[in-house]
Amino acid sequence: MSDHEDPEVPQRMTIVAWSGDLDKMWPTLILGSTGAAYGMQTTIFFTFWGLFPLVRDDVRITGTNTMTKALAAMNRPGMGHMKLSKLNMAGAGPWMMKKLATEQKVSSPAELIEMCRELDVNLWPCEMTMELLGLRREQLVEGVGEPVGAATALSEMSKSQVNLFI
Amino acid sequence: MSDHEDPEVPQRMTIVAWSGDLDKMWPTLILGSTGAAYGMQTTIFFTFWGLFPLVRDDVRITGTNTMTKALAAMNRPGMGHMKLSKLNMAGAGPWMMKKLATEQKVSSPAELIEMCRELDVNLWPCEMTMELLGLRREQLVEGVGEPVGAATALSEMSKSQVNLFI
Amino acid sequence: MSDHEDPEVPQRMTIVAWSGDLDKMWPTLILGSTGAAYGMQTTIFFTFWGLFPLVRDDVRITGTNTMTKALAAMNRPGMGHMKLSKLNMAGAGPWMMKKLATEQKVSSPAELIEMCRELDVNLWPCEMTMELLGLRREQLVEGVGEPVGAATALSEMSKSQVNLFI
Numbered sequence: 001m002s003d004h005e006d007p008e009v010p011q012r013m014t015i016v017a018w019s020g021d022l023d024k025m026w027p028t029l030i031l032g033s034t035g036a037a038y039g040m041q042t043t044i045f046f047t048f049w050g051l052f053p054l055v056r057d058d059v060r061i062t063g064t065n066t067m068t069k070a071l072a073a074m075n076r077p078g079m080g081h082m083k084l085s086k087l088n089m090a091g092a093g094p095w096m097m098k099k100l101a102t103e104q105k106v107s108s109p110a111e112l113i114e115m116c117r118e119l120d121v122n123l124w125p126c127e128m129t130m131e132l133l134g135l136r137r138e139q140l141v142e143g144v145g146e147p148v149g150a151a152t153a154l155s156e157m158s159k160s161q162v163n164l165f166i
Numbered sequence: 167m168s169d170h171e172d173p174e175v176p177q178r179m180t181i182v183a184w185s186g187d188l189d190k191m192w193p194t195l196i197l198g199s200t201g202a203a204y205g206m207q208t209t210i211f212f213t214f215w216g217l218f219p220l221v222r223d224d225v226r227i228t229g230t231n232t233m234t235k236a237l238a239a240m241n242r243p244g245m246g247h248m249k250l251s252k253l254n255m256a257g258a259g260p261w262m263m264k265k266l267a268t269e270q271k272v273s274s275p276a277e278l279i280e281m282c283r284e285l286d287v288n289l290w291p292c293e294m295t296m297e298l299l300g301l302r303r304e305q306l307v308e309g310v311g312e313p314v315g316a317a318t319a320l321s322e323m324s325k326s327q328v329n330l331f332i
Numbered sequence: 333m334s335d336h337e338d339p340e341v342p343q344r345m346t347i348v349a350w351s352g353d354l355d356k357m358w359p360t361l362i363l364g365s366t367g368a369a370y371g372m373q374t375t376i377f378f379t380f381w382g383l384f385p386l387v388r389d390d391v392r393i394t395g396t397n398t399m400t401k402a403l404a405a406m407n408r409p410g411m412g413h414m415k416l417s418k419l420n421m422a423g424a425g426p427w428m429m430k431k432l433a434t435e436q437k438v439s440s441p442a443e444l445i446e447m448c449r450e451l452d453v454n455l456w457p458c459e460m461t462m463e464l465l466g467l468r469r470e471q472l473v474e475g476v477g478e479p480v481g482a483a484t485a486l487s488e489m490s491k492s493q494v495n496l497f498i
Binding site (some may be wrong): 016019047048049067068070071075076084131132133150151154155157158161164165 | 355356358359362363365366367372402404418419428432433436454488493494495496498
């Protein structure tokens, strides 16, 4: 693509990944990995529902008390269990989307996050969300950075030319 | 408005229109056309659900195979068939909103997109989404540009002072 | 936090608060108050559903005609009546979230908006939305600024380094 030689390519992009829905995680990871592939220093700050997909698929229930455990039971964490924000149809929607994506050779979220890791995208979990939802560091997928707070995320945004809340 | 003379008005704005909901398409098109009217070089990148409203209203079913056709059947494309993200109430919500908007002389999405076209807003359909959903160029409304990829959209964002994911 | 001394901290941030959901109002107000606490000149532009939480909790029904009154009846305004965008479970979800937040000493939305006011965050209601929904200035909580239009919001965004649509 001709953009490659663009001398105006910015140094940094920060994406706030607030939603844990499959149809929002896709643009988050596609924009993140594409930006990094074109030389942008990219950070994704995973917060609120956006933190659930970062939980390892083999972790069934997260949480430290009745309420956070109930929350995880109702909103199953893990990259493999994401839902669509609409047309979810008890899982038929995500299945269709993933099948269409495979046919069209669009990478899966798990592949995209692997790509992000290889391209040195910063994957920052939100500290406050981890405490709120009772998530522990060892329950998250590999390659995720230290939990950070809103101030650190804002500081990164303030140095980024492209900031998106997804 | 006093903003008109503002010498600091930026050169560019890029909006990622991800949602096809009526209540999100409105701010997308209002911000896009207002920015363009004040001299900003404005680009709207229509991706994922956001691409459906760009389908011509007379195209009933899009898609190239059973699954993409089924998707279009469940999520009817076209500017005239947008739903509200909440309080949709089987179409009563959008009807109310459109009626309120008409009473208050707020332009309809169809009028706003016409305004965007006249103000030379770039209307870019997302190439990957078109392939994913089996949408063809001739099914989209007039005035829409060539399909572009994430890299081109990111390049435009990197030159824009205002970037929004809606 | 070490960010405090960062000389690159930007001058301005503008957040478009479009959603009135509890789980989106939280990041809006946390980012807004955190930014202001670190010296950013922060503006929150409340538009569409995002305007409902700014209505005083003692105002039961807003609106100037049958339709806008019906809308307020279905989507009860006020900071104390926000819903979750998912897992709302007829109010059990918001109750759980608020309880978890209290346990983890996360400030409530009402406390956060008070904090924003004390930190001189601009709280701008969208003029067009107020007219559309039949909201009157005296129905909004204290400390809210004059209603402004999209052009004024865009002008502020054009001067901001961090712009988010939430």
